[in-house]
Amino acid sequence: MTTRKDAGKTPERPWKAAMKETKIRNMEEFAAVSGISRPTISKYFNDPASVRASTRERIERALETYDYRPNIFAMNQNRKLTKNVGVVVPYLADPFFAEIARNLENRCITAGYRPTLFSAHGEPALEVEILDTLRSMKPAGVLLAPLGRASDVGAVEKFCADVPTVLFDSSLPDLGLAFVGSDNPQFARLAVEYLCRTGEPPCFFEMKTPANPNANRRRQGYLAAMESLGHEPFVFKAEGSGWDFEDIGYREGLRALSENRFPTRTVLCSNDRLAIGFLVACYELGLRVGHALGCDIRVAGQDDHPFARFTCPPLTTVAQDYESVSRAAADILFRSIEDGPVDRQTLLFEGKLVMRDSA
Numbered sequence: 001m002t003t004r005k006d007a008g009k010t011p012e013r014p015w016k017a018a019m020k021e022t023k024i025r026n027m028e029e030f031a032a033v034s035g036i037s038r039p040t041i042s043k044y045f046n047d048p049a050s051v052r053a054s055t056r057e058r059i060e061r062a063l064e065t066y067d068y069r070p071n072i073f074a075m076n077q078n079r080k081l082t083k084n085v086g087v088v089v090p091y092l093a094d095p096f097f098a099e100i101a102r103n104l105e106n107r108c109i110t111a112g113y114r115p116t117l118f119s120a121h122g123e124p125a126l127e128v129e130i131l132d133t134l135r136s137m138k139p140a141g142v143l144l145a146p147l148g149r150a151s152d153v154g155a156v157e158k159f160c161a162d163v164p165t166v167l168f169d170s171s172l173p174d175l176g177l178a179f180v181g182s183d184n185p186q187f188a189r190l191a192v193e194y195l196c197r198t199g200e201p202p203c204f205f206e207m208k209t210p211a212n213p214n215a216n217r218r219r220q221g222y223l224a225a226m227e228s229l230g231h232e233p234f235v236f237k238a239e240g241s242g243w244d245f246e247d248i249g250y251r252e253g254l255r256a257l258s259e260n261r262f263p264t265r266t267v268l269c270s271n272d273r274l275a276i277g278f279l280v281a282c283y284e285l286g287l288r289v290g291h292a293l294g295c296d297i298r299v300a301g302q303d304d305h306p307f308a309r310f311t312c313p314p315l316t317t318v319a320q321d322y323e324s325v326s327r328a329a330a331d332i333l334f335r336s337i338e339d340g341p342v343d344r345q346t347l348l349f350e351g352k353l354v355m356r357d358s359a
Contacts, residue, residue, distance in 0.1 A: 036058060036059060039111040039334070042112045044056065084113070084137050084138070085108045085141055085142065086116055090145055091120070093119075100326055135163060141336065143166055143330065144167050148170040168329045169212075171346070177342055178342070180346075182320055182349055183348040185217050185218065187218055188220075191318050194353055195266050195300060198291065203266065204236065207248060208238060211243055238253075240252065246274075249269065249280075250281050257282065266359065267297065271301060272308045272317055275311075279299060289358050299315070299316075300316040301317040308354075324349045
């Protein structure tokens, strides 16, 4: 029965009323039901004019349909947050970190945040100073690649307790909202299996004092793979520390080759930057690098450094999944900022073998 009070009103469609009864709890759920990416939705709420008109109409129709309004303003007021996001890397001169930082910056901008990039230049004291600077900026969150074993763990722990932080590349036990990185033992296993399948088993060339714990995990992967394949491992520990990998690879590679320290004619370097220096040492000693007939030695690396395909010969390596690491790290941080704390997690991405002429 329609009363006079109800006359002239358009009755709500049953399906639309049912949708409104479905409670959307956070932006991630809204993105799932609306079919619009969460970074685009975040950008809309930060500045509706920043998205295309057609996208804006889709979002606004979905907001009406699902009766969803995120409480971003109240959340930011309670935390006294800005739209700033810090991106901290240990050494920006390293093209690996430059590439992943570029990727993270773009993701922050797309999601409506203002990224600020910092480099610790391999210095623990500077890393602590950067964290203090970021704290004063009241960032919405931080994407942090710590120095690793050189970090002041207490300072990082205190910072993570104050500011939503996702760690990437190098982990510190149980700190931050999450750790996102690479499955480093898998990198070495993949390289060892390939090198053993196609020639002599590899020796492992690493720094005596690695810059971060990823090198240790790669050595462990090498040792396990060699044992599983029934080969005797050989690890050469290059003298040197810090971030001058190419110089250490060149200088210590020259010494090891001159002293005939390698029992086989295949060398797997702990990372591509060491391998680049090692290739120069081979050149100076007149050694022909490669897998073709008449070559003297095979050389491989790990990371797929941006310059790896431009060495002479181009470097065989195991590639980091830059895209997946940066996307996962950014998504976890944005979700924690927009929807509240998330359960701590560790995500590790496997590497991919890239076969080139050096091995």
